[in-house]
Amino acid sequence: MKRVLGIVASPRNLGNSEILAKAAMEATGADNQLELIRLTDLDIRPCKACYACLPKDKPCRIEDDLSFLLEKIRLADAIVLAAPAYSLGPNSRIKAFQDRFLSVENKHEQYGGKACITITTYGVSGWSGYTEAALNLTAKLFNWRLVDSESFLGANPASVLEDPANLKRAQQMGKALFDPGYQRTPKANECPACWSDILRHDGKNVICPFCGTKGEIGMEGDEVKLKFFPEEDYRWSKAGIQQHLDFLNDKKQEFLAKRSLYKELQNPYRKIGNWLTPEQK
Numbered sequence: 001m002k003r004v005l006g007i008v009a010s011p012r013n014l015g016n017s018e019i020l021a022k023a024a025m026e027a028t029g030a031d032n033q034l035e036l037i038r039l040t041d042l043d044i045r046p047c048k049a050c051y052a053c054l055p056k057d058k059p060c061r062i063e064d065d066l067s068f069l070l071e072k073i074r075l076a077d078a079i080v081l082a083a084p085a086y087s088l089g090p091n092s093r094i095k096a097f098q099d100r101f102l103s104v105e106n107k108h109e110q111y112g113g114k115a116c117i118t119i120t121t122y123g124v125s126g127w128s129g130y131t132e133a134a135l136n137l138t139a140k141l142f143n144w145r146l147v148d149s150e151s152f153l154g155a156n157p158a159s160v161l162e163d164p165a166n167l168k169r170a171q172q173m174g175k176a177l178f179d180p181g182y183q184r185t186p187k188a189n190e191c192p193a194c195w196s197d198i199l200r201h202d203g204k205n206v207i208c209p210f211c212g213t214k215g216e217i218g219m220e221g222d223e224v225k226l227k228f229f230p231e232e233d234y235r236w237s238k239a240g241i242q243q244h245l246d247f248l249n250d251k252k253q254e255f256l257a258k259r260s261l262y263k264e265l266q267n268p269y270r271k272i273g274n275w276l277t278p279e280q281k
Helices: 016-026 066-075 092-098 131-141 164-176 238-269
Strands: 003-008 033-038 078-086 115-122 145-153 214-220 223-229
Touching: 003 016, 003 066, 016 033, 016 078, 016 115, 016 164, 033 066, 078 092, 078 131, 092 131, 115 131, 115 164, 131 145, 145 164
Parallel strands: 003 033, 003 078, 078 115, 115 145
Antiparallel strands: 214 223
């Protein structure tokens, strides 16, 4: 028996994200233990960038529901991450979760390595934006093993089921979670390291903003083709993650050494302007 954890970011009960997540989870196998967490039910607060969690034996100091979520992730064998597109990106609960990844970046042996699929739902054709890429980024941030991802069109609750192909695709993704022979079909001109189809150009190279993989633009007949040059130490590789941790630890020590200087630099700005807050209820 495997434990499959569905993490659903949508606030809608039985909305498209929840339905497709459940369809994928059910397809993993009849004997599996299926558990779901709705991110809107959790109190996940903003990261304070205090760096207290950087040591391997130190948890995040913020007392909220992240520890509950991380424990369920630790116990899971596979993860189904589902979210709707809001304002061309994943709804804010995903970003709040992403911003807390520092607390586990040095603890991947506990929370990483989980097989994961991501499910994006969006309501207007052409308006999925960067949602799928951002959900895949979530998997990379937490060092999950990304198996497959897909975006599904449907605005009204359950409307994704009006197209039978959507249910079939979600079930295919679910079955892939525990299929060691499954090979996802790459999409045209996507980053080979993180599957992002959002790219930047620096005047010479194409650069994936999510993982830093570089490539070049070329033509094959009338078609634009991208050729990428994946590096072994790209941003979400073991070496890349260690580089990030080393950088943060160096910055933490630099702050401690220069704290007095930073306070002097801050002082002229302490009394500028008035902060506005709502009245206490």
